[in-house]
Amino acid sequence: MISFDADIYSNVLKYLVWHGTKVPEIVLDKRTSAYNKGRVFIHGASEITANAYKKQFQTDLAGFLRARSVEMKRGGSMFLVCLGRTSMDPTDQCGAGLLFGTHFQDAWDDLVQEVIIIITQHFYSFFLFELWWAHYKE
Template identity: 65%
Template sequence: MFMAPKGDNVLVSSIKLEKIFSMKGGKGESSYANNSKAQAIHARSMLHLLKETLDRVQLSSPEVPFVVADLGCSSGSNTINTVDVIIKHIAKRYEALGYNPPEFSAFFSDLPSNDFNTLFQLFPPLANHGGSMEETLAADSHRSYFAAGVPGSFYRRLFPSMSIDLFHSAFSLHWLSQVPESVLDKRSAAYNKGRVFIHGANESTANAYKKQFQTDLASFLRSRAKELKKGGSMFLA
């Protein structure tokens, strides 16, 4: 969606939102990487809930890699910190059962317009996999997992069937896949006069957004249901 100011209103073209939508990339003053402390603080305050979810994930044999995916990862360090917490917690669970932790794999997923280059540059180096997994996990300045970026919308399939142990997604699912069509239709009761906010809008407009959210969330859940391994889990904020 492209929005250009025109008087009090904005013009909304039909360019697909997901083709151009992204947080501000790079590491500059106004970048997401430098303006995501609020999300970091909220993420920290939810850690106990995340750990409760992690405690319920069914663990497979340590021979099988444990696979995490963060959806709507953006281009700051929040996603890296969260994946680190997840992997350390799961590793501890294996150790508590008397096993060496498995190898870990993490997928960082966002829309293709996301600045994956900046994100990849923020990754600490991969720990020496010649060493034991315990040594790898103990090395704080190193990454104890294989990482890959996955471009695509989380409202569609992103991964093969039954391939992910844990999905995480924070502060992203409120972004809808599109502006509801009725909101852009001058003949509709939900028409929002070109505005990009619903403050003061009528109930039909609010209902159109609500319906879009329900449709989008259902698409999200249908895709994840296919991709999640048996016994896997999801943490959504």
């Protein structure tokens, strides 16, 4: 029998793993027009940058759902919370996305400015994470 606590930790781990999704390699490459200039958020980025994140989001979500489908019992159900955006423009992460994303970006920039962390391009790239709020038509 699995304890209640084990279930909670298991679900928290799944949540954390899910938010450890890949950053599209193209947005890390300074030689491409998709380079995101070291930012951890895409609001106001170029369309090609936003499209790279969109494609990665779709790949990651499909993989997440495939993995969860293996774990589910026949006839079971899953509760998902997906934040959305009102704009079809992928560079406009409006609403909650903008609120959360700019806080992440500001916090990261503060850490760098205060020299709390020693940063190299490789280290910086390693800690970038994906934030994407999909429009319902996506």
